[in-house]
Amino acid sequence: MRGAVGLTAADPYLQVRDLRVRFATEDGVVRAVNGVSFAVERGRTLGIVGESGSGKSVTSLAVLGLHDPKRATITGEILVGGRDIVGRPDEEVRRLRGRDMAMIFQDPLSALHPYYPVGRQIAEAYRVHHPRAGRAEARERTVQMLDRVGIPQPARRARQYPHEFSGGMRQRAMIAMALVNDPDLLIADEPTTALDVTVQAQILDLLEGLQKEFNSAIVLITHDLGVVSQVADDVLVMYGGRAVEHGSVEQVLRRPQHPYTWGLLASVPSLRGDAAADLVPIPGSPPSLIHLPSGCAFHPRCPYADERSRTEVPELRPVAEGHLVACHRPGVAA
Amino acid sequence: MGRFLIKRLLSAMLTLFAVSVLAFLMFFALPRDPVTGMCPKNCNPERLERVRQELGLRDPKIEQYAAYMKGIFVGRDLGSAQGGRCDAPCLGYSYVNSEAVTDTLARVLPVTLSIVIPAAILWLALGVGLGMLSALKRGTWVDRLAIGFSLTGASLQLYFTGAVLLIVFVYQLKLLPNPHYTSIFDDPLDWAKGLVLAWVALAFLFSAIYARLARAQMLETLSEDFVRTARAKGLAKRTVYGRHALRAAVTPLVTIAGLDVGAALGGTVITETTFGIQGLGRTAVYAVRGGDLPMIMATVLIAAVFVVLANVVVDLLYAAIDPRVRLG
Incomplete structure (x- = not known):
């Protein structure tokens, strides 16, 4: 598969196969991602859901090739537009970053450089992949992008610094920066977590609109199932660095089969009915990635775990067309 | 900006006033009578x-x-x-030297400036350069070598490194003349020859501290979100380090450098003594020994002026580097 270009339009733009990411630390080997596979087509959005430490952000940084090769060991395949980037020299992956695949981060205040005007940072992203573009062209493109993401007075705003922007405006600027080279793949890591609820909705609307316009594949990393139901087409639920449930939004959110997904849904407050009775937290805390529990990593927190859950790692198996679950007792919680 | 300068000027006056009162009072607390020193027989x-x-x-x-x-x-x-x-x-008339204090200062101040300013340029360049290098090559032999160098520099006293430099370059190899001061305007080459050992000794001592600070700052900055963003844009390593990380990493060093330079300008007593050069530092020591009130007052005030000035310069530099800083 390596190096196989000649991709047809129907093939998924991003394909991740059996991705494993480990970090050697002083306390031991952190097994952050343990065999995750998924694919995203152009024009579609995959939501990756999980608690902190589930491996979702590590997965997204691996796709962009942003892990330090000296510290992280990555195996498996990450095909971006048909090219496997795992183990490729950084210089080769760098050319794809920001051009074919781009990323927006959780906290736009710390993700933007405090010392440079916003417009300059966007223009820089454009010029690095358009070496022949002059300053004027980059500036024009920057203003155009700021306008496109709904920033009023874009020419004036481009000269301002990140601290002069509001949170929502900063995230819009971040999106403008990510989309300035019209990437085929956009990874959004908790893009609305740091924002007010009203602003969250605006940013999600903006992302959806831009996706229609640019026809890019989007990977949306979040712990917020509300966000997933609003914008994602497919969902991947991660726990302890593994995929535990994978399917369409309809399948995973309406007919969850894994007790962990079920727990996540039950811990979302709903506006209907008695909130206190509705809200069921998942007991315990996320597992240590150095000493993962045996068998199903979720078993110490799972009320339905049996002997097999404690000893044998469950495989991802289909329970319906396109709906995969890694559980020895799928559907038991329903 | 204008308001900032006026405010700083007023607070500087207040500081200098307080320093002058304190110096005055402390002089009279000295156990000796200045006059007995003036006529020995x-x-x-x-x-x-x-x-x-x-x-x-x-x-x-x-x-x-x-x-x-x-x-x-x-x-x-x-x-x-x-x-x-x-x-x-x-500033009065020296009790000891039969000379107006301002005349003495006009003689020794250029000496101290000539020692400190080139030394500061050297130690900043060397320190920040080494620190950045060892941060980027973290864990390699380059890193260990740079840290070893800086540890050595920080542990050795100036009068030791100074003596070693003198023995090697002046007495053994005879590459340099005995340390002395010539005005840069009279003979720039001789000026440099006479002071270069003092610069090197000071730079060795200070660059050590700056190398360690710069290394720590750079490592911290490299883990910042905006550095990750810069890499996610597809910028080359050189640009990520040079344009994005370096500027943020050196900002805190500006403060420390400003204060160090300000303090050093007030007198580099050990350096001047080690190399036998008569600058502000030695003048101050002699003034205290001789109970020379006008001289003590003058050296204390000059040192205070340098520290206050350094603070203002640091604030201005900070505002120039970091757009979030508003002077006011």
């Missing part, structure tokens, strides 16, 4: 008393202080024994 008590009267040491302390301050701003008459009329800014 055949001084009878009547004569000593007359000198005290002439110097105004019998006047109330507040009057003495007022007279001193008046001298600085409008000048004063010091009497025939002390050079007569002394124009503003009059």
